[in-house]
Amino acid sequence: MLPDHEIERLRSGRHADPFAVLGRHDDGSGAASRVWLRAWLPGAQAVAVLDAATGQPVGVLAPRHPDGFFEAPFASAPADYRWQVRWQDGGESVVDDPYRFPPLLGETDVWLLAEGTHLRPFEVLGAQPRELMGVEGTAFAVWAPNAQRVSVVGDFNHWNGAAHPMRLRSECGVWELFLPGVRAGARYKFELLDAQGHRLPQKADPYARASELRPSTASVVAPMPALRPPSAQRQAANALDAPVSLYEVHLGSWKRRPHEGNRWLTWDELADELVPYAQDMGFTHLELLPVSEHPFDGSWGYQPIGLYAPTSRFDAPGEGPGGFDRFVQRAHDAGLGVVIDWVPAHFPSDEHGLARFDGTHLYEHADPREGFHQDWNTLIYNFGRAEVRNFLVGNALYWLERHDVDGLRVDAVASMLYRDYSRKDGEWVPNEFGGRENLEAIGFLKRLNEVVGVERGQAVTIAEESTAFPAVSRPVYANGLGFHYKWNMGWMHDTLHYFGRDPLYRQHHHGEITFSLVYAFNENFVLPLSHDEVVHGKGSILARMPGDRWQRFANLRAYYGFMFGHPGKKLLFMGCEFAQEREWNHDASLDWHLLDDPMHRGVQSLVRDLNALYRRTPALHQRDFTPDGFEWLSHDDAHHSVLAFARRGADGRFIVVVCNLTPVVREGWRIGVPEPGHYREVLNTDAAAYGGSNVGTPFGAAASQAVAWHGHAQSLLLTLPPLATVFLELAS
Structure with a gap:
């Protein structure tokens, strides 16, 4: 029989090790040993035990506290069982006991979480909808190594912090609990007591995959998005x-x-x-x-x-x-x-x-x-x-x-x-x-x-x-x-x-x-x-x-x-x-x-x-990060605020960019170019289609001349539009 002080710790929401007292326990008394089944179900009036495999009744638990603690010894009891509950409000339901399930985190996960090298902690922490021992529910896990007690609260337990205290995996400071019947869409938070036993404000799940919209603050159980393959x-x-x-x-x-x-x-x-x-x-x-x-x-x-x-x-x-x-x-x-x-x-x-x-x-x-x-x-x-x-x-x-x-x-x-x-x-x-x-x-x-x-x-x-x-x-x-x-x-x-x-x-x-x-x-x-x-x-x-x-x-x-x-x-x-x-x-x-x-x-x-x-x-994007993709043609004409440069691609092809950054049209403006040939204007920011004055080199093209300029043997004679940038390509 569970001591009264343990029941009081459960009732007051201060039990830090619920799996030590709830669920199925062998009393270890030798040949005459008995199995104790204990249930903590706030709001329950009566509890019977069913065999989960057959649905057949096994026995009835005795009430020990009106707030919802029940227990009874059995000569034998199935490892998989369920509670048949009659609630104080008159309703009845069959529920699975969260405290009959084994630990959730595997040893490797525990090790990696403790070490801080778990590449995908989101796969084991937070709220994971899953099936465990044939039962649908959600596995909750949260890192809170300095808490005295952590509980899951939500619509499913009327936000009662005493209802579902969690198990501490002390090796990594993670608290865990599988809650049968909790599905995607359920709202939840974690309620924690600090090391001094003070109740903290209820916390949203750091790993929640969905949340309520402000001003509401609850986390929402959501399925894990599918892994997307590389492309x-x-x-x-x-x-x-x-x-x-x-x-x-x-x-x-x-x-x-x-x-x-x-x-x-x-x-x-x-x-x-x-x-x-x-x-x-x-x-x-x-x-x-x-x-x-x-x-x-x-x-x-x-x-x-x-x-x-x-x-x-x-x-x-x-x-x-x-x-x-x-x-x-x-x-x-x-x-x-x-x-x-x-x-x-x-x-x-x-x-x-x-x-x-x-x-x-x-x-x-x-x-x-x-x-x-x-x-x-x-x-x-x-x-x-x-x-x-x-x-x-x-x-x-x-x-x-x-x-x-x-x-x-x-x-x-x-x-x-x-x-x-x-x-x-x-x-x-x-x-x-x-x-x-x-x-x-x-x-x-x-x-x-x-x-x-x-x-x-x-x-x-x-x-x-x-x-x-x-x-x-x-x-x-x-x-x-x-x-x-x-x-x-x-x-x-x-x-x-x-x-x-x-x-x-x-x-x-x-x-x-x-x-x-x-x-x-x-x-x-x-x-x-x-x-x-x-x-x-x-x-x-x-x-x-x-x-x-x-x-x-x-x-x-x-x-x-x-x-x-x-x-x-x-x-x-x-x-x-x-x-x-x-x-x-x-x-x-x-x-x-x-x-x-x-x-x-x-x-x-x-x-x-x-x-x-x-x-x-x-030429405008392949060599963004190497000097061989850029060449100044004219960078020092501060007096006229004119710039000219060439951009070059991996195949050596280039485009010339000329900027006239004053509202003055520059007629007969000479720009040195890397190669001889016929250059055509491929974009002019002063074009009428863009709201400009439509000024530019006649016919949008110019043939290079063998006039050395800007360190090149060939040059172009251009009309530069006011407050404009012009792009010119060498025709194939």
């Missing part, structure tokens, strides 16, 4: 020598339904509208602002709570998880890659999230000088902890393997690399060598990129890194961080400053437009005109352009032409492709009505044509 086609599309033109999108504000309460589009509606739009515009990839579940719309996803859960914002009413996977498949069917913004740099301090998860600083640093971001009021992962690294690296693989995304753009890498990031003296802790580098974060990033490279070779990782930290996009074996690409923030800031200046003064700031070529091949760069440049009072890209309305549009078109000619992959934030006038508002659609204006429609046509030219012209 040679996607690997080729993501290669360093491939054309990569990213359309950066915030799904909640790309397009809404104003006549339906300004609601978001669903995943399927986005697949119907966004995918064909991006395909028609010629982009190669969609880059989505974070799609992990997040509690605050205004964070745009950059403060995620459910790192493993695609946000439910875009699920159709009554529709469970799966919409994001359909969206990705539709994008792939259209030839578009999908990159998601991924946030391992920080997490919000919401009480239902990771903060003080088991009553200790489990995921974050305890010292705020290491564990708190002052800029964002968020917490910083403890990258020195093996289990935390495992959680994050596993999450990266989860999105790549189970949701088939093509890449991860890693947010705020600079904030991870430096311990003094955005901190004053005395507000940060030096590393073990007294330096400012965050050695643990650096080790994590290298581990991340090595694992992705080995396990999902078709995928890419992209660093948003704004400092001069060396070798960000170089392999780990070459002492790099291992990213495939790095955002070129220097190019973005310099060129935005340059194009924001009155053309009259650009001659004094010529270095802003040429300096990026000094370091262009130090990293594998992406040229970003991103969401960060159209928020927080910065206005739109168009709004930064100087001059009257015509000049503003001409400047923007010339800028885009220069961007697509410049070495590096391309990224445009949504709305930039049709010259959004106002600053981005995450609570409203883009201003699609602007396309009724020919000037805006012209910019959209230009971006479509630039993408098409970029994709079909190997």
